[in-house]
Amino acid sequence: MIDDRTPVIIGVGEASERPADPDYRAMSPVDLATTAAAAAVGAAAVDVIAAVRQFEISTPWSHAPLGRAENFPRAVAARLGQAPRRAILEVTGGQAPQRLVTEMAGEIAAGRADTALVCGAEAISTVARLARAGDRPDFTDRTRGQIEDRGYGLDGLAPPQLAAHGLLDPPGQYALFEHARRARLGLSHADYAVTMGALFAPFSRVAAGHPHAAARTVRTAAELITETPSNRMIADPYPRCLVSRDKVNQGAAVLLASVAAARRLRIPPDRWVYLHGHADLRERDVLDRPDLSAYPAAVAAVRHALDLAGIGLDGLATIDLYSCFPIAVFAVCDGLGLPADDPRGLTVTGGLPFFGGPGNDYALHAIVETVRRARRAPGTFGLVGANGGFLSKYSVGVYSTAPAPWRADDSAAIQARLDAVPAVPVCESRPGPMTVETYTRKPGQDAVVIARTEDGRRFVTSTPEEGDLLVAHSRDSPRPPAA
Ligand SMILES: CC(=O)SCCNC(=O)CCNC(=O)[C@H](O)C(C)(C)COP(=O)(O)OP(=O)(O)OC[C@H]1O[C@@H](n2cnc3c(N)ncnc32)[C@H](O)[C@@H]1OP(=O)(O)O
Known part of the structure; x- marks a missing residue:
């Protein structure tokens, strides 16, 4: 008999719009997150709302040309007609969605909440499109109330040596990691490009079949790596099609509940998705890393989450590895011995260059799709790997409808071992x-x-x-x- 306090995902939702859609209405991040959350929440009362931070509030130098919500989680809650006891705004980083889902599951298991909503959204495409328009919308929202704002969380992410050369942006830094891997493999520029194209061409096929994907065009490997006016070089070795696509309008939401609350809400047990394994680990600061092409913290996080779930890589039916740039996938595959052309595929959405890279929120879409697939194939397992910073923070979740008790992870002990590796002078x-x-x-x-x-x-x-x-x-x- 499963314990009443066991956390389960009982609802998921997504929202998106593209400027060319016939019903495009220039939704704000609050609109998009609310639409996604309404689908996830249904009739439940939300105890805790935990939100992923938008890019426009993710650094001290970010700005929001159309205005922003002063309290994003409470703005979403108010639109939903909910008054949660606690509202959280997570630190910057693409690990945030999985980190929050894991944290909220722990809160429910500890008896500190019966239900928790994790949500996020970006309207970067709409903001870029309308920032200078005469009749631009105003996205300001003044909803007030308690908020646990965790700040930017950017410590160690801006090495002064790279700042001195103007290289603090993600495409520039990930390009450094990518060429470091090319050097390790001893491949020519052209031969390495072929491997990047081969990795991401199947991602574009998955995006083409996803209703919320920003780019639904199937691309060949050659198309992805050939420079053209529309596939211009961003940072060598990356033309645009190999880079996370930021001009998207997408929102996602996940509702967690205790088994007792799920029963009270009459959610059928075959809709409950359990978090079997999880881990949150942090990599060394960029210039300290012994190997700039590797991501040992991510590899350890995947291994630990699988250990907790009691399965190996072979036990996974679906895999979604964060894919802002090829190296984010390759570095995890290299460390795990997972082939880059694994027949299961390495994305369930289409990945960040094709599905879209909605700021820090991409992994919430990956979790939503993983939950849907887990429900369609009961008892199978799906893994989500969520990356933040510059291969800096990795959070992993392993999901299945198969019942499992809540287990705390041992990330702290693994982190201590990772931190003990000497830094490069x-x-x-x-x-x-x-x-x-x-x-x-x-x-x-x-x-x-x-x-x-x-x-x-x-x-x-x-x-x-x-x-x-x-x-x-x-x-x-x-x-x-x-x-
Ligand atoms: C841990 C991490 O996640 S690290 C990653 C963090 N994310 C990033 O750093 C984002 C990196 N990406 C970017 O900065 C940008 O996507 C870039 C620079 C690579 C390309 O952006 P742009 O120069 O705007 O691209 P471009 O104008 O060529 O095309 C954008 C595409 O979006 C579409 N689009 C949608 N909305 C808009 C809009 N409002 N304005 C412009 N293009 C838009 C365009 O139609 C085009 O579509 P297509 O591929 O079908 O032709």
Whole structure:
């Protein structure tokens, strides 16, 4: 008999609109989240509402040209006619949806809530489209009330050495990780591009079949990696089609409840989806990492969540690995020994370049779709891996309709082991001969280079030099780039 306090997901919802839709109505993030949440909540009363932070409030320098909600979770709750006891606004990062679902499940298991709604939304496409329009909508919402605002949570995410070269944006930093992987594999620029295209072409096929996807065009691998005016270079090696797509209007919501509340609400047990495994881990700061192409914290998080669920990778029916850029998927696959062309596929939505990358909220859509698929195939397992920052934070959930007791995870002990790995020493001044570890180049700008000295210290520099810097400055020809 399953304990009454066991947390289960009992409702999911999604909302989206595209400017070309006949019924497009320029919905705000609050509108989108409310529409998604209404579908998830049904007749339940919500004890706790936990919201994913929009990009427009995710950094001190973000702004909201159409105005914003002063208290996003309570604005959504008010529109739903709900008065939850507690409202939470989570820190920045794509790990947030899975982290919140896990946290809310723990709150329910501990008896501190009977129901909890996790929701989020972005209207980045609409804001970009209407920011300067004469008749632009006003998204300001002044709903007040208690809120637990957890702040940005950006500590360690802006290394001054990269800031000095203007490289704090996600495409630029992930491009560094991608070329580091290319260097590790010893592949030419062209051969590596083929692997990125092959990884993401199947993602575009999945997006083409998803009703809430932003881009529903099936793309070949060659199309994804061929530079054209519409597939322009963003940061070498990424043309636009390999980059998380931010011009989307999407919202998602997940309602969790105790088994007792689910019974009271007369939700049939075959609709209950249990969180069998979970983990939340943090990677070293970028320049401290021994291997810029690896993501050991994510790999450990997937392993721990599977251990808790009592299954291996083979036991999964569905997998959704966060896919803002190819390296976010490759680094997890490499560490797990999971083939990038695994026949189950590595996304259930189409991934961030095709389904869409709604700010910090993508993984909530992945959880919603995983729950739907788990319900369609009772007793099977689905995994969601949610990435935040610059391969910085990874949260994992394993879902199934198969009943399971709530189990706390042991992320803290694993985190201590990850943190014990010595950091790579960084030198601030130019040290003599260096080997290029990785680089990226944005159109019209100098290449930003991360290199190692002969004694293993790391150094960030930039150079106007053209060509493949990995080849020009490999260990066999350690000529430093001209800064
Ligand atoms: C942990 C993490 O998640 S890290 C990732 C965080 N996310 C990011 O950093 C976002 C990175 N992405 C971006 O900045 C952008 O998507 C870019 C720069 C790559 C491309 O953006 P843009 O220059 O606006 O792209 P572009 O105008 O070429 O195309 C946008 C597409 O969106 C569509 N679109 C939808 N709404 C809009 C809009 N309001 N304005 C412009 N395009 C829009 C366009 O029609 C086009 O569609 P298509 O692919 O069918 O042609």
